[in-house]
Amino acid sequence: MGYVYYARYLEYFEVSRTEMIRAQGLSYREMEDSGVMLPVIHSQIEYKKPIIYDEEMQIKVMVFEKPLYRLETFYEVKTEGSEEVHALGEVTLCFVDKEKRKPCLAPKAFIDGMLNNASK
16 A cells, blocks of 8 residues: 555554663663563554655654553654654553563663653
């Protein structure tokens, strides 16, 4: 159809979220290696205007609340040179102990990184 396939947005959100975490000096891989996973437990996307295939997009990732057991992330998708919003998204993830497979508190380094970035 010439448009970005609707399910791709969740993949784009994942890449954007991973880069947001990296920009705060944190490593998703190190968190998993230390025994904490972060699976998605909820996602929602509101499609406002299609994006043409191969059009460059910017995805803004926002976190409004301190993560404890959950990380709630919000997304705004725009294209190069436009202020129009093409899609809005929300993804909630839960910190999970890798061995016990039960929810756990967010790692201190994760919370500290998020709080330090919020104060900048």
